[in-house]
Amino acid sequence: MAYTFADLFEHSVDAMPDRRALIVSGEEVTYRELDSRANRLAHHFLSLGFGHGTHIGIQMHNSIETMVAVLASFKVRAVPITVNYRYTTDELVYLYDNADLEALVFHRGYSARVAEALESTPRVKHAVVVPDELASGAEPPVPGAVAYENALSPQSPERTGSDAFDERSGDDPYILYTGGTTGRPKGVVWRQEDIWRVLAGGYDFYTGEPIADEYQQSRGGAAAAEPMRWCMLPPLIHTSALMPTFNALFSGNTVIFEPRFDAAHVWKVVAEYRPQVMVITGDAMGRPLVEAHRELQPDASSLAVLASGAALFSGSVKDAFFEVFPNLMISDSVGSSETGFGGIGFAAKGLKQHGGPRVGSNRFTVVVDDDNRILPPGSGAEGWLAKLGNVPLGYYKDPVKSAEIFRTVDGGRAVVTGDRARIEDDGSITLLGRGNMVVNTGGEKVFVEEVEAVVKAHPDIYDATVIGLPDERWGSRVSAVVRVRDGVVPDFESIEKHTRSQLAGYKIPRAFWIASEVVRAPSGKPDYRWAKEYALGQEPVHRID
Structure with missing residues (x-):
């Protein structure tokens, strides 16, 4: 049995080739069409010597082509590494180098930073640039990058016969990088079978029972009268x-x-x-x-x-x-x-x-x-x-x-x-x-997520990030950077009364800063580094003694 992402996807293709797989911005592709595109890109990788163990970066927002790139990498037993498209050039250089990338697939809208980062990462020997509906049209070209359509067009859409890929293993690695909101991103190394078990359906999420065989998911999907x-x-x-x-x-x-x-x-x-x-x-x-x-x-x-x-x-x-x-x-x-x-x-x-x-x-x-x-x-x-x-x-x-x-x-x-x-x-x-976002104030521990939930429940507040800032008396003081609702002048006395009604006194924010936007990672997680830098750079708009 091969508990790998490529094999499990191919089982669905074989069982339901004409069913719609993806819908993006009005474009629809069937399982067969998605598989054919991924096969073409996979053969492109193999033609350049990229295969088992190659680390391939994927710097793309949500699109059909993003899934094509991920699937193509898995098909040739390469390791797809998704790259945060909001990273600065310095952060990209760090990730390209730390992840040992040899190839990169990216949306054209990120060309400027990709070009800058590639200058400092010579290990990346090949790049594929993908058309991008979000691009402005003024992006500079990336030297040597191959157009996505040119990479696919000469390649075979097949995965059987003379075009068959190597046999895969559940031990094949998959590396995902953490967001790095509190430090440099770290690559977490999984066996494909393990991460499939815990995140992609290999265990029933409700009963905890393991999936019996590699065809169970596709077999159940094919039996459904209508897909969800x-x-x-x-x-x-x-x-x-x-x-x-x-x-x-x-x-x-x-x-x-x-x-x-x-x-x-x-x-x-x-x-x-x-x-x-x-x-x-x-x-x-x-x-x-x-x-x-x-x-x-x-x-x-x-x-x-x-x-x-x-x-x-x-x-x-x-x-x-x-x-x-x-x-x-x-x-x-x-x-x-x-x-x-x-x-x-x-x-x-x-x-x-x-x-x-x-x-x-x-x-x-x-x-x-x-x-x-x-x-x-x-x-x-x-x-x-x-x-x-x-x-x-x-x-x-x-x-x-x-x-x-x-x-x-x-x-x-x-x-x-x-x-x-x-x-x-x-x-x-x-x-x-x-644990690393606990604010220790006067010997009491405050979990910032609990405070954030209460602050954001006030009708004047649209979003909030809670942080701990140095305090001579208490060691740290609970503080909040907030975005207020449009057209609203925040009533901080009401906000204080609201927080005191739901939190112990030592947990309520003692200082507030207002920002036009509370910065978050693409995943929605708070950017605590940004919040601290923002607060330390200016006086608060309100204090609670």
Whole structure:
């Protein structure tokens, strides 16, 4: 059996060749068409000597061609490495070098930074430039880059007979880079079978039971009278979108992408293509979506499931969705680049949420103490979120960092994350927040995600990032950089009263800064480095003594 992404996708192609696979900006491709394009690009890679073990960078926003590039890499047993298209030239140079890229596929709109970065990374020997609907038309050419259409046109669309690819293995690696919002990005090395198990359908997310064989997903998809449609909004550079996309494709569903997130346009797409499932990343997408729906009143009656992961999805925003969609199923997943899927929780209107989501008990997700001992249900103790079972091999080229979180728990290999969590009486787990984002103020620990959720629930506030800043008396003081709603003069006395009604006194922000936009990563995660630099560069607009 070959539990690899290329094999699992090809099983779907063989079972459902004429079913629609992707819809992007009005263009639709079937499974057969997507496979043929990926085969052509794969043969292009092989013609240049790029194959087993080659690291291929993919610097692209959501598009059909992005999935072609990822699939083509997997087909030749290369390692596709998705690159954050918002990175500066310096960050790109670091990633190209650290990831040992030998080839790069990129959208034309990123040509300027790609050209600058390639000057300092001679290891990258080949580049393919892809047409880009978001490009302005003034982008400089990248010396030596081959046009996407020229790379594909002379190559075979087949994957059988004389054009067959080498046999693949579930041990083939896949490397994904973390966002680097609190430091340099790190490459997390997975076996393909392991990451398929935990993020792309290899285990049933609800029962925890393993998929029986490599054909089970495609066989079930082929048996369905009508495929489901998934509207996938997070960027494919992150696992929060790429892995659910593969899960959908492995089971014969249709995935709808948007090249750029625009809440109003998303609802037009929903009205036209009528997806049943929408995947988002927390408040960063959830809040503008629900507010745009209130304004536009589009037909979104097809929507049955709203799935969020990878970023804080606060109770107030979930409640706003329930007001618009009373029968909507809202799920909130826990996971990371290092753990994969860690658990799933389901929201109910009015549910009090303190910190991150609360996820049901499962045998692979546990809470451990500082000595890596599993905390039992009923103890009510706080510790570190840990993942057992299928876990990564470690960080790429970083044995020191690998040793910090990849440990032995209960006699087996495990990942002990930087997330603080609490084990509840029924075995469920409440995620409290990132351990490295805890503000220690006067000896009390404050999890910033809990405070962010409360601040953002105030009607004057549109978005917020909470940080800790140096304080002579308390060591650190809780502070907030906020974006207020358009046309609103914030009532900070009301905001203080609101936060005090839901948080202990030591948790409320003592200083506020107003920004025209709260900067976030493409995944929706807060950029805490930016928030601290912004606050330290100017006086706050309001203080609470």
